Amino acid sequence: MSSSADVSDLDRFDLAILDILQRDNTTPQRVIGEAVNLSAPSVQRRIKRMEESGVIKANVSIVNPGSVGCNITVLVEVEVVTESAELIEAAKQSFATCPQVQQCYYITGDTDFFLVMLVATMAEYEQLTKTLFFGNNNVKRFRTTVVMDRVKIGMTVSPPGFTKNQSHS
Amino acid sequence: MSSSADVSDLDRFDLAILDILQRDNTTPQRVIGEAVNLSAPSVQRRIKRMEESGVIKANVSIVNPGSVGCNITVLVEVEVVTESAELIEAAKQSFATCPQVQQCYYITGDTDFFLVMLVATMAEYEQLTKTLFFGNNNVKRFRTTVVMDRVKIGMTVSPPGFTKNQSHS
DNA sequence: GCGTGCCCGCAAACATATTGCAAGACCCGT
DNA sequence: ACGGGTCTTGCAATATGTTTGCGGGCACGC
Numbered sequence: 001m002s003s004s005a006d007v008s009d010l011d012r013f014d015l016a017i018l019d020i021l022q023r024d025n026t027t028p029q030r031v032i033g034e035a036v037n038l039s040a041p042s043v044q045r046r047i048k049r050m051e052e053s054g055v056i057k058a059n060v061s062i063v064n065p066g067s068v069g070c071n072i073t074v075l076v077e078v079e080v081v082t083e084s085a086e087l088i089e090a091a092k093q094s095f096a097t098c099p100q101v102q103q104c105y106y107i108t109g110d111t112d113f114f115l116v117m118l119v120a121t122m123a124e125y126e127q128l129t130k131t132l133f134f135g136n137n138n139v140k141r142f143r144t145t146v147v148m149d150r151v152k153i154g155m156t157v158s159p160p161g162f163t164k165n166q167s168h169s
Numbered sequence: 170m171s172s173s174a175d176v177s178d179l180d181r182f183d184l185a186i187l188d189i190l191q192r193d194n195t196t197p198q199r200v201i202g203e204a205v206n207l208s209a210p211s212v213q214r215r216i217k218r219m220e221e222s223g224v225i226k227a228n229v230s231i232v233n234p235g236s237v238g239c240n241i242t243v244l245v246e247v248e249v250v251t252e253s254a255e256l257i258e259a260a261k262q263s264f265a266t267c268p269q270v271q272q273c274y275y276i277t278g279d280t281d282f283f284l285v286m287l288v289a290t291m292a293e294y295e296q297l298t299k300t301l302f303f304g305n306n307n308v309k310r311f312r313t314t315v316v317m318d319r320v321k322i323g324m325t326v327s328p329p330g331f332t333k334n335q336s337h338s
Numbered sequence: 339g340c341g342t343g344c345c346c347g348c349a350a351a352c353a354t355a356t357t358g359c360a361a362g363a364c365c366c367g368t
Numbered sequence: 369a370c371g372g373g374t375c376t377t378g379c380a381a382t383a384t385g386t387t388t389g390c391g392g393g394c395a396c397g398c
Contacts, residue, residue: 021230055236061190067224099327106318149275
């Protein structure tokens with residue numbers, strides 16, 4: 001389904017470019033070029049290729065949740081009653097389409113799903129539980145944890161054996 | 170410390186702009202302007218203001234972990250021995266600086282930390298546990314869960330009462 | 339040895355972002 | 369109600385960044 005490129009398709013230039021773009025994708029290609037020892041057009045063609053091949057999935061702004069009134073992060077473990085493919089798919093769908101659900105993982109172990117949610121108030125969360133969990137009779141149990149501190153938040157991914165080759169000359 | 174703007178500082182134009190930027194921050198300001206009924210310079214000034222005030226925290230490319238060889242997502246609950254401010258701070262630091270840790274939450278409840286990690290192999294993860302958990306004698310216990318499906322992954326935040334005002338004319 | 343394909347850099351063309359400026363909206367104190 | 373100040377807008381001009389056309393180098397296979 002994904003048809004995305006494998007790591008072997010990426011050379012050290014690509015990885016260095018990704019490393020920069022994951023920090024700031026508004027960095028001018030000329031600057032990126034200087035950092036990785038490549039011309040701006042070359043950088044641009046590599047970026048384009050990685051976008052087309054699915055290595056770069058999206059280019060987005062990260063907004064501070066507090067600034068839009070979402071100050072509460074909650075983690076939710078969800079256990080379902082029946083694990084039939086159909087019902088699991090339905091659950092995935094309902095979680096994925098909920099805007100307050102930032103991340104949803106289908107997991108191994110005691111419980112079946114793990115959600116990271118972002119809400120403005122506990123009242124809003126309570127309201128959501130009614131439709132998302134209580135309203136779904138395939139949900140057997142759910143356990144809510146409130147986050148005190150979002151110590152680290154990011155989507156940055158570092159290739160296993162990647163050392164920032166700052167060849168500055 | 171954060172001094173970030175409150176939601177009351179953002180009007181419906183700002184929210185509409187954020188909504189677009191969170192999907193694709195390469196959208197030309199002219200196009201954004203058309204979508205929200207504002208001129209390009211006005212859009213640009215609003216974006217700049219939101220960047221400076223911390224509403225927009227970053228502009229990044231999202232890369233497909235599989236493309237760089239990181240195919241395994243694990244969730245880890247960590248319980249510490251002593252919850253002294255100093256030791257908690259040290260733990261936060263060690264988790265936050267680990268590249269494989271995508272997200273780290275300091276939480277209420279039975280356990281103290283919740284981590285989302287991304288690794289290439291289980292061997293790599295095992296190696297990390299040695300330094301991150303076994304190597305820290307303030308870590309009492311940790312529980313690892315393997316993710317089967319990353320159903321939804323994102324940092325998108327929707328303001329509570331925000332309806333996409335698609336005024337298409 | 340000679341195509342062929344791939345990727346490079348340079349320079350030109352093109353698109354986008356940014357700034358200067360004047361005008362309109364609003365608030366507030368008089 | 370009037371004037372002064374502030375804020376934000378749109379337009380037009382400018383600066384900056386991206387993209388493409390082109391020629392050249394290099395590796396591979398015939």
